[in-house]
Amino acid sequence: MSLTFPSLDFFRALQQQTKDQAAEFERLGYCDTTFGIRVDQELFTIAFEIYECVDVMEGGDPGKLDFVLSAPRELWCEMLASIQESQGADAAHTINSLTHLGDAIKVEYDDPEGHDRFYRFMVTIQAFFDEAQFLDLESN
Numbered sequence: 001m002s003l004t005f006p007s008l009d010f011f012r013a014l015q016q017q018t019k020d021q022a023a024e025f026e027r028l029g030y031c032d033t034t035f036g037i038r039v040d041q042e043l044f045t046i047a048f049e050i051y052e053c054v055d056v057m058e059g060g061d062p063g064k065l066d067f068v069l070s071a072p073r074e075l076w077c078e079m080l081a082s083i084q085e086s087q088g089a090d091a092a093h094t095i096n097s098l099t100h101l102g103d104a105i106k107v108e109y110d111d112p113e114g115h116d117r118f119y120r121f122m123v124t125i126q127a128f129f130d131e132a133q134f135l136d137l138e139s140n
Helices: 008-020 022-027 073-086 095-100 112-120 122-134
Strands: 033-039 042-049 052-058 068-071 106-108
Touching (some): 008 042, 008 052, 022 122, 033 073, 033 112, 042 122, 095 122, 112 122
Parallel strands (some): 033 068
Antiparallel strands (some): 033 042
């Protein structure tokens, strides 16, 4: 079944991948954060506890999230295309490079501890998105 980005089904499929790839996510270390992904005006909430993604949902209160990664749909789709072509994001399309070089993805946060969690758990967040390489994505 082909998945559309952004959608709750897409994020649920990534969530399932964290369970299917449990050993890989354990190897990365614990990750305790609840954050948002904003695609244009749509917000999705992602919650990690210990080694896996335990919840995904549409919407959420940005003020209660550790941080929100915000970018236009086109940029997210470009990152996902890179992940699918390269079996993981290439150097120009990682969360790290896209939030630091030109601030293509904005990191929004109210509390400095939330901002710290972004940096602390960035590798797991990238691995979460890199699981899109195993998904059948609908290209628009």
